[in-house]
Amino acid sequence: MARHNRGEDGPEIPHLGLLKMLQVLSFLLVFVAGIILGLLASTHVNSLFNSQRDLFFTSNIAVTTTSPCNCKSCDDESKVDCLSMKTFLHPHNLTHGMSDRELFWRASLVPKKEEYPFVRVPKVAFMFLTRGPLPLLPLWERFFKGHGKYFSIYVHTDPGYVLNVSSGSPFYGRQIPSKHVEWGSVLLLDAERRLLANALLEFSNERFILLSESCIPVYNFKTVYNYLVHSGHGFVEAYDDPSRYGRGRYNRRMLPYIWVRQWRKGSQWFEMQRALAAYVVSDTKYHKLFKKYCTPACYPDEHFLPTFINMFHGSMNSNRTVTWVDWSLGGPHPATYSAVNITEGLIQSIRMNQTLCSYNSGVTPICHLFARKFDASALQPLLNLTSRVMEF
DSSP states (O other), rough: OHHHHHHHHTHHHHHHHHHHHHHHHHHHHHHHHHHHHHHHHHHHHHHHHHHHHHHHHHHHHHHBBBOTTTTTSSOOOOOOOOHHHHHHSSSSSOOOOOOOHHHHHHHHHHOOOOSSSSSOOOOEEEEEOSSOTTTTHHHHHHHHOOGGGGGEEEEETTTTTOOOTTTSSTTTTOOOOOOOOOOTHHHHHHHHHHHHHHHTTSTTTEEEEEEOOOOOESSOOOOOOOOHHHOOSBBBBOOOOOOOTGGGGGGGTTTTTOGGGOBOOOOOOOEEHHOOOHHHHHHHHHHHHHHOOOOTTTTHHHHHHHHHHHHHGGGBOSSOSEEEEEEOOOSSSSBBGGGGOHHHHHHHHHHOOOEEEETTTTSSSSSSSSEEBGGGGGHHHHHIIIIIIIII
16 A cells, blocks of 8 residues: 555656646746737737828828918928918819819808908909800900909819910919819709809809800999999899790699799899809709709700799899890890901990899899800900990
8 A cells, every 4th residue: 555655656746846847838938929929919009000190190281281282282381271261261272172062062151140250352253154265365354454352263164174374364273173064954054053152162252143255244343343242132034934945844743842833034144142142052952853854955054043043032133134145136046246246336235225224222224244145256356445345
């Protein structure tokens, strides 16, 4: 029995020591492995944090230390703060990456406070809708000369077209982000609203006039400015046309939102005040109706604004246009005037056409401030008449 006990207990002593040593070594190995894994993990986290930190702070720097290059620093000497009041109220650069949905939302923001935190000089926004070049550009440059405090210019062209003007021209850098336009489709209406929305981003703009490349001014800048800024109404032509070219274009599927008795027609070439412009770009519901149901031979540019304003904002509108057009030849397009047609008598007949038009609470003999359509050949004869007839 005693032998049996020694045989079991005696040999166990050295094995026990070896086992404990192995346990210690195992513990040390696990401990060292844990430290190594911890260091590796720490390095990875630090690297990730640093990259995110760089990304975060780089983004913030790009937003808050900017230049006229649309909130991106062009050079160290031209940095401006994109979040400053000045930059917010008076965007210097028209380039932006907003979608139409984002643009219309931002443009529809209307301050609740009546007073402005700056000295506000009302401006007139001249919005040019064109496929490409402006052949009458020298005439407009002469018209604008010396009045830079009182106007803003916005140009919507075909995408990719670059307006070739000198850096001293008031048209320099005034193209807005544009999209493809199809005349007679809702895309034309979209371009008009895109111009309005971009112009609304400038808080000093109080009046908004839509023009084409074939439009001309028939009065000097001071007359045009005072006429528009002191008007209590917009100038959007709207009338009830019972013919097939008016009510005949109405689609009954617009019911119950638009009734035929509310349907109106008018000239595409409008002018309106800031409050009315904000209502136009804020609308989604009626734009969708026109997009869906006003298709050729229904033309949204002739019916959307007249109908929408007549339905909801009629008291803000004069129901007439300030852009003269000659429809005397009949047909789907107005007459175009070239060099041989330009005379002093023609311009005078547009300026004073022997009629009186409503203006605020009274009437005025000045009904039209602009005229169309004039082709490129008319430029020089028109320039010859500016000082003597149009007084600029």
